[in-house]
Amino acid sequence: xxxxxxRAGLCAPLFLHVTLRVMMGVALLQFAHFGxxxxxxxxxxxxxxxxxxxxxxxxxxxxxxxxxDQLRVGLPLxxxxxxxxxxxxxxxxxxxxxxxxxxxxxxxRNGTVIKADEITYDPDTDIADLVGNVELSKGNxxxxxxxxxxxxxxxxxxxxxxxxxxxxxxxxxxxxKITIExxxxxxxxxxxxxxxxxxxxxxxxxxxxxxxxxxxKEMVGTHGVMRFxxxxxxxxxxxxxxxxxxxxxxxxxxxxxxxxxxxxxxTQPYYVDIAPNRDLLILPRYMAERGLQLGANYRFxxxxxxxxxxxxxxxxxxxxxxxxxRYDWQQRQVFSGGLAPGGVPLPGxxxxxxxxxxxxxxxxxxxxxxxxxGSVTSQFxxxxxxxxxxxxxxxxxxxxxRALSFQxxxxxxxxxxxxxxxxxxxxxxxYNNRLTPAVADTSGKYITLPTGPATTFSTDFTxxxxxxxxxxxxxxxxxxxxxDRTVIKGAMSLPQITPGYYITPKVSFxxxxxxxxxxxxGGAPVAQGFTIPTLSLDSGLAFERDxxxxxGFFGRDMLLTMEPRAFYVYTPYQSQAQTPLFDTADAGFxxxxxxxxxxxIGNDRIADSNAATLGLTSRMIEANTGTExxxxxxxxxxxFTGQRVGLNGNIANPTTYxxxxxxxxxxxxxxxxxxxxxxxxxxxxRFVQTTVGASWRPTQGRSLNFGYRNVWSPPVQASxxxxxxxxxxxxxxxxxxxxxxxxxxKEISVLGRWGYDALTTKTLNTLVALxxxxxxxxxxGAYSQVLxxxxxxxxxxxxxxxxxxxxxxxxNPVDIMKLNVxxxxxxxxxxxxxxxxxxx
Numbered sequence: 001x002x003x004x005x006x007r008a009g010l011c012a013p014l015f016l017h018v019t020l021r022v023m024m025g026v027a028l029l030q031f032a033h034f035g036x037x038x039x040x041x042x043x044x045x046x047x048x049x050x051x052x053x054x055x056x057x058x059x060x061x062x063x064x065x066x067x068x069d070q071l072r073v074g075l076p077l078x079x080x081x082x083x084x085x086x087x088x089x090x091x092x093x094x095x096x097x098x099x100x101x102x103x104x105x106x107x108x109r110n111g112t113v114i115k116a117d118e119i120t121y122d123p124d125t126d127i128a129d130l131v132g133n134v135e136l137s138k139g140n141x142x143x144x145x146x147x148x149x150x151x152x153x154x155x156x157x158x159x160x161x162x163x164x165x166x167x168x169x170x171x172x173x174x175x176x177k178i179t180i181e182x183x184x185x186x187x188x189x190x191x192x193x194x195x196x197x198x199x200x201x202x203x204x205x206x207x208x209x210x211x212x213x214x215x216x217k218e219m220v221g222t223h224g225v226m227r228f229x230x231x232x233x234x235x236x237x238x239x240x241x242x243x244x245x246x247x248x249x250x251x252x253x254x255x256x257x258x259x260x261x262x263x264x265x266x267t268q269p270y271y272v273d274i275a276p277n278r279d280l281l282i283l284p285r286y287m288a289e290r291g292l293q294l295g296a297n298y299r300f301x302x303x304x305x306x307x308x309x310x311x312x313x314x315x316x317x318x319x320x321x322x323x324x325x326r327y328d329w330q331q332r333q334v335f336s337g338g339l340a341p342g343g344v345p346l347p348g349x350x351x352x353x354x355x356x357x358x359x360x361x362x363x364x365x366x367x368x369x370x371x372x373x374g375s376v377t378s379q380f381x382x383x384x385x386x387x388x389x390x391x392x393x394x395x396x397x398x399x400x401x402r403a404l405s406f407q408x409x410x411x412x413x414x415x416x417x418x419x420x421x422x423x424x425x426x427x428x429x430x431y432n433n434r435l436t437p438a439v440a441d442t443s444g445k446y447i448t449l450p451t452g453p454a455t456t457f458s459t460d461f462t463x464x465x466x467x468x469x470x471x472x473x474x475x476x477x478x479x480x481x482x483x484d485r486t487v488i489k490g491a492m493s494l495p496q497i498t499p500g501y502y503i504t505p506k507v508s509f510x511x512x513x514x515x516x517x518x519x520x521x522g523g524a525p526v527a528q529g530f531t532i533p534t535l536s537l538d539s540g541l542a543f544e545r546d547x548x549x550x551x552g553f554f555g556r557d558m559l560l561t562m563e564p565r566a567f568y569v570y571t572p573y574q575s576q577a578q579t580p581l582f583d584t585a586d587a588g589f590x591x592x593x594x595x596x597x598x599x600x601i602g603n604d605r606i607a608d609s610n611a612a613t614l615g616l617t618s619r620m621i622e623a624n625t626g627t628e629x630x631x632x633x634x635x636x637x638x639x640f641t642g643q644r645v646g647l648n649g650n651i652a653n654p655t656t657y658x659x660x661x662x663x664x665x666x667x668x669x670x671x672x673x674x675x676x677x678x679x680x681x682x683x684x685x686r687f688v689q690t691t692v693g694a695s696w697r698p699t700q701g702r703s704l705n706f707g708y709r710n711v712w713s714p715p716v717q718a719s720x721x722x723x724x725x726x727x728x729x730x731x732x733x734x735x736x737x738x739x740x741x742x743x744x745x746k747e748i749s750v751l752g753r754w755g756y757d758a759l760t761t762k763t764l765n766t767l768v769a770l771x772x773x774x775x776x777x778x779x780x781g782a783y784s785q786v787l788x789x790x791x792x793x794x795x796x797x798x799x800x801x802x803x804x805x806x807x808x809x810x811x812n813p814v815d816i817m818k819l820n821v822x823x824x825x826x827x828x829x830x831x832x833x834x835x836x837x838x839x840x
Contacts, residue, residue, distance in 0.1 A: 084109045086105075099123075100119075103117070116132055116135070117133050128149070131146075162174070168243060169195065173194060196776035217246050218248060221239050223235075253809055262288065326368070333353065427462075429460075433455045479518070500543075508536075512529045514579070528576070533572070547560035568613075610639065629668070638658060659679050663678075674694040678691075687710070690708070693708075695823060713732065767783070
């Protein structure tokens, strides 16, 4: 028995399918109307669902949708080709004239969703009237308001008193009215914008007119006013800003601050997005005490090359009356091939690099640098080089060439420090029979390492040229105006490595020849070369056991290792008192240096040695993860004959005594760590070098750090150079460092650092900083004082207000905070929105 219900202009049985042409013929929707039944109706018979039909149950209605081939294969669709879906609690209307969706009404097309309590759509006019809790969502943009009217096919419309949200930037706001020109462009009248929550409107930006382009991901406005706690702080007649995290050209937030060198200091950056792999930052900077400076930073990246080109220019410094400038060019280029792991050139590869930087004068870094690291820079390099891996029968050879010059700054006019020699040029050829990297087997699980003797051979030619500029000691003894040095090295070793032990015998040699011209006649001796062989034997054992006694302390299963090591080296003595010194220095004395063959770094000195070094290392390792929680190392070198070769001549009275070295580190759960190093002299019965460091970082935003360094250098034994003896004076270092970051409320954290030299009773550096983080903004302020090596104190006052997701104002102190407080992390940025966050 059939049941019928009559309405004006519409007569349909209970399951009569009324076909309405919705969205002006874009798609045919078939609606199954269910009268006023309360219980959900059953799905249509399976026979109605063919191969190209999808059944979409939605509360009281079921939409039966015919799919075309393009939709079925999942290809993206244009809006004018996409199908349209609707749903609501009830539907009524007149075929081809009007459709009324009531109760949780929705219209969907191609990612765009329109919702309202009631939607009335007239196909003749293409107008949909929406009433009650109206919402429009497209991508990560959503609009809400009480009423709205849209032309569905034209994708035009307007909404009264809307609120909106841009989920890409966590932005939101309100407006008197919004006009939708098409599916991507929204125009707001009398709009506000903020990233604060509606309950905490600490800052907001107002504009007479605001246009958001979803396709271009851009926001354009006129007559914008920035308000912070309802107080106007900035006005711009016209502005643009991105609505996503994509790069866009435009004005960036200014950087302002004050320091004792330049007075009030403000930079207004302008960013130019040239291409996806190239950009340019233009940096006009005004300093009240010096004038206007123009700077730029150009970055580029490609598959075969990358680099930066930066510079600054001040035409007239009001303090010095001169022009001041800086340039920096860094580039890496791959002409062919590439690099194996570890940076070793592959056979046939050809790479090049450039690292060129220079400043106009000695005081430029001190006067203009905006970071501590930059202000203490005293040397700039100008270097270019290339490396070529050979092929065929020469595939184990690598050839390289470079040219290098230095600009050594002398901020102190009385300084007579000797500058490094320029390298013009350096050519090197190296052979390594194990140059080919290790390869995996066919399963990819096991690595085949090279076996048999390891052989290396190299030849190196360098022409040194001395730079006489500035107040450098060009006329000091031992200075050469130009010198050619050829170095030939060879080595062969036979490493035997097993899980329980290793042993590596090795034989090597180095031969140097010189052709040097003294800067002044008689000012330097005739350059003497040498040929010196070296024999060494390195060996070690590895024992481990389960350390159940440590489980109570570390809270997990632990392994305890015992790793003794023995290292012997023999190098015969050959006087090098008449050998020039171009690029060589003492290697220092530490755990790694005590197990080395040569006590010098560089090619101009080979230390004579007949010594054995014994060491013992013990590690505490987590059994399940392999994480090292603690280690202790002790080592001592026993010299059978005293070392006679010194850096600046021969040692007159060599000794066979060697200090004892010890180091230890501890890593506990709860992010507590400690490191200690000591060098103990039993003859003097005291530590001559001590370093202690500790850090506790329980959670992000909480860190405490302590450091102590003491170096006691007794008078060095007399050396003989040019028939003269000298005894360098003793020096002492005794310095403390304390730093940390700690919250004092849920919103406010304080940071600080204090560096003190007990020898001179002077404070080396001081930092007092504060970070105040709210829902949508962060304030950072920092006061810093630094005493540099020239005994010049620089004071900086930096402050910044960051309006999260919009802009920032002030001079960013984050870099100075990171440099001074190990473990400091700026306030976490909001988590990027998920693609499913606005899933409809």
